[in-house]
Amino acid sequence: MPEPAGLPVGRSPFGERLAGAMAARGPLCVGVDPHPSLLAAWGLTDDAEGLRRFSAAVLEGVADVAAALKPQVALYERHGSAGIAALEELLAASADAGLLTIADAKRGDIGSTMAAYAEAWLGEGSPLAADAVTLSPYLGFESLRPALDTAAETGRGVFVLALTSNPEGASVQHVGGEASVARRIVDAAAAENRRYAGAERGHGSVGLVVGATVGDAIGRLGLDLAAMGGPILAPGLGAQGATPAVLKETFGAAYTRVLGTSSRDILAGGPGPQGVRARAERTLEGLRG
Numbered sequence: 001m002p003e004p005a006g007l008p009v010g011r012s013p014f015g016e017r018l019a020g021a022m023a024a025r026g027p028l029c030v031g032v033d034p035h036p037s038l039l040a041a042w043g044l045t046d047d048a049e050g051l052r053r054f055s056a057a058v059l060e061g062v063a064d065v066a067a068a069l070k071p072q073v074a075l076y077e078r079h080g081s082a083g084i085a086a087l088e089e090l091l092a093a094s095a096d097a098g099l100l101t102i103a104d105a106k107r108g109d110i111g112s113t114m115a116a117y118a119e120a121w122l123g124e125g126s127p128l129a130a131d132a133v134t135l136s137p138y139l140g141f142e143s144l145r146p147a148l149d150t151a152a153e154t155g156r157g158v159f160v161l162a163l164t165s166n167p168e169g170a171s172v173q174h175v176g177g178e179a180s181v182a183r184r185i186v187d188a189a190a191a192e193n194r195r196y197a198g199a200e201r202g203h204g205s206v207g208l209v210v211g212a213t214v215g216d217a218i219g220r221l222g223l224d225l226a227a228m229g230g231p232i233l234a235p236g237l238g239a240q241g242a243t244p245a246v247l248k249e250t251f252g253a254a255y256t257r258v259l260g261t262s263s264r265d266i267l268a269g270g271p272g273p274q275g276v277r278a279r280a281e282r283t284l285e286g287l288r289g
């Protein structure tokens with residue numbers, strides 16, 4: 001199986017790096033979602049300076065507890081270029097702290113435009129490059145090709161929306177019965193992971209997003225998540241109602257590849273790093289138990 005040619009020096013593929021972080025720290029991703037209500041509750045201003053302080057405190061609190069940090073891009077975009085600069089600072093500081101980042105940007109567009117998104121979020125030397133980015137496949141999985149290829153070239157990763165945590169997702173993702181939209185996405189991601197080294201260990205760099213709240217949909221739609229060869233990002237813990245126990249039951253045999261992610265529930269532990277850390281530790285304990 002080919003190793004992606006010419007990875008930047010010292011960087012192994014994202015799937016391998018995430019598997020290492022999950023083995024060392026456990027299967028928790030902390031979402032950095034600086035909602036105006038949270039900034040207010042933390043006594044911070046709803047501006048770029050507030051974002052900067054909030055982000056730095058979350059990073060300090062969870063740098064050695066979480067396997068990854070997932071900043072929600074829209075909550076930085078709200079403040080225009082100054083907000084984006086705060087996001088860039090968080091991405092750089094996380095890299096310095098040895099913590100993986102997943103930019104929750106949910107990008108998806110026609111191929112030629114997708115190439116520009118890929119360059120922005122996954123390209124070498126881009127100030128916004130994270131270790132991985134979330135992608136929306138609803139212009140067709142293959143429209144994501146530039147991001148899939150850039151990720152493979154730079155040792156970064158992607159998480160493609162398959163079954164989202166919101167109730168409205170079913171109206172698109174469940175369509176098609178046995179050949180559902182979600183199943184096609186899962187099969188396409190599995191095929192993509194088989195193309196690269198690491199797949200034999202199940203450490204592919206093409207991940208999926210499957211909500212912790214999807215109930216029995218995985219079985220009903222016949223999704224083979226255990227064999228998809230990459231990580232599964234599972235949002236919906238905490239504020240959206242799912243618990244670690246629900247997560248284990250929902251994913252069954254595929255649970256070993258699940259990275260549980262929670263934002264508001266953990267962030268509500270603030271102000272400051274200690275309270276966030278305490279909530280992250282409690283969530284992690286549940287995910288491990």
Ligand SMILES: O=C(O)c1cc(=O)[nH]c(=O)n1[C@@H]1O[C@H](COP(=O)(O)O)[C@@H](O)[C@H]1O
Pocket residue numbers: 031033072104106134163164165166209210211235236237238239240261262263264265
């Ligand atoms: O891609 C995501 O991260 C995502 C996918 C999904 O299906 N559901 C979902 O909630 N998310 C994101 O995960 C985070 C969940 O936040 P909390 O509900 O506060 O834990 C938000 O940033 C969402 O945008």
